[in-house]
Amino acid sequence: MKHAVVIGAGIGGLTAAVALERRGWRVTVCERAPRLEPVGSAVAIAPNAIAALESLGLGDAVRDRSVMQGDAGIRRADGRWLNRTRAEVIVERYGRPIVLLMRAELVGLLADRLAPDALRLGTVVRRADPATGRVETDAGDLDADLVVAADGIDSAIRAQLFPGHPGPVYTGHTSWRIVVPRPPGPCPYGEVWGRGLLSGAAGLTGDRIYCYFTAPAPEGATAPDERAELARLFAGWPDPIPRLIAAAEPETVIRTDLRCLDTPLPAYHAGRIALIGDAAHAMTPHLGQGACQAIEDAVVLAHVAATSGDLAAYTAARLPRTTAIARRSRTIGRVATWANPVAVAVRDLALSIAGRLDPATAVRQFDAVFAWRPPQAA
Numbered sequence: 001m002k003h004a005v006v007i008g009a010g011i012g013g014l015t016a017a018v019a020l021e022r023r024g025w026r027v028t029v030c031e032r033a034p035r036l037e038p039v040g041s042a043v044a045i046a047p048n049a050i051a052a053l054e055s056l057g058l059g060d061a062v063r064d065r066s067v068m069q070g071d072a073g074i075r076r077a078d079g080r081w082l083n084r085t086r087a088e089v090i091v092e093r094y095g096r097p098i099v100l101l102m103r104a105e106l107v108g109l110l111a112d113r114l115a116p117d118a119l120r121l122g123t124v125v126r127r128a129d130p131a132t133g134r135v136e137t138d139a140g141d142l143d144a145d146l147v148v149a150a151d152g153i154d155s156a157i158r159a160q161l162f163p164g165h166p167g168p169v170y171t172g173h174t175s176w177r178i179v180v181p182r183p184p185g186p187c188p189y190g191e192v193w194g195r196g197l198l199s200g201a202a203g204l205t206g207d208r209i210y211c212y213f214t215a216p217a218p219e220g221a222t223a224p225d226e227r228a229e230l231a232r233l234f235a236g237w238p239d240p241i242p243r244l245i246a247a248a249e250p251e252t253v254i255r256t257d258l259r260c261l262d263t264p265l266p267a268y269h270a271g272r273i274a275l276i277g278d279a280a281h282a283m284t285p286h287l288g289q290g291a292c293q294a295i296e297d298a299v300v301l302a303h304v305a306a307t308s309g310d311l312a313a314y315t316a317a318r319l320p321r322t323t324a325i326a327r328r329s330r331t332i333g334r335v336a337t338w339a340n341p342v343a344v345a346v347r348d349l350a351l352s353i354a355g356r357l358d359p360a361t362a363v364r365q366f367d368a369v370f371a372w373r374p375p376q377a378a
């Protein structure tokens with residue numbers, strides 16, 4: 001039986017482990033953290049990622065733990081709608097909805113599908129040899145036919161394989177995430193685009209709301225009270241944004257600088273090692289595709305490993321697609337956070353005109369992302 005070692009127990013790494021086990025591989029997942037900590041943030045699963053999870057028998061399980069995204073859109077900072085999209089249009093066009101669930105729930109769902117001895121927590125990987133597949137850990141060496149590097153945006157394996165690559169860059173914006181009880185009254189879903197600032201809100205199970213915010217800031221900056229900082233930055237924004245911020249427990253506010261790989265890698269593999277997820281193509285969150293592309297990576301990699309076994313085919317399948325999506329997300333992020341008042345006025349006018357189109361016409365721009373389907377099982 002062939003053996004795969006997966007480095008990192010995030011969404012991409014665990015999806016790869018599940019996909020490989022379904023293909024008959026023995027899998028060992030090495031995760032440096034001593035436990036799978038619940039992270040207080042949510043993840044959007046778009047139709048392309050739902051299709052990938054369905055190929056692993058996980059589609060229904062994800063839907064059972066998710067809230068289908070309702071009608072949403074983009075508003076100005078004064079509350080005026082620029083455009084709106086009905087959730088039914090997404091389902092009608094792509095056959096699947098966009099759903100939202102807590103990241104920890106998806107991680108737990110994936111981990112529960114693994115063989116009992118597959119997950120090794122508290123195990124630090126020091127090095128992986130692309131020629132032999134030997135993985136050196138603080139608990140001893142492992143020999144693998146395939147090594148899956150899913151060790152995140154600061155991937156040590158990526159740096160080992162591509163030492164000349166510049167690595168992740170700071171976008172100039174930081175982000176905050178909160179999960180709060182749904183407040184009384186209307187709670188519009190979607191995003192608000194201001195001058196340099198952005199906020200978003202979406203529904204979760206348990207009558208909760210997931211909110212996220214971005215603002216320009218020096219890299220590594222923090223505030224003594226992040227909730228107070230949010231309240232200051234977004235004071236005067238349309239209801240219910242100030243109420244949502246006020247409802248957050250200060251200690252639960254998560255702040256993260258937005259970084260990405262602006263320079264694509266020359267390949268997503270070297271020898272027996274394949275990179276997936278943020279290790280391969282860390283992108284900004286503005287298309288909601290970071291986790292979705294990691295899930296796609298995992299399914300495609302398992303297909304290649306079980307068929308041709310040629311990791312060059314994995315790179316060929318994934319690098320052009322993820323590079324295009326990462327660039328598109330980066331562009332949307334720049335446009336959404338323009339600060340120049342003239343540029344913002346032009347942007348808002350363009351969005352308003354687009355919003356008057358038939359909803360199906362507006363959604364069609366996502367065909368290249370949402371219409372993807374996983375390779376057929378061999």
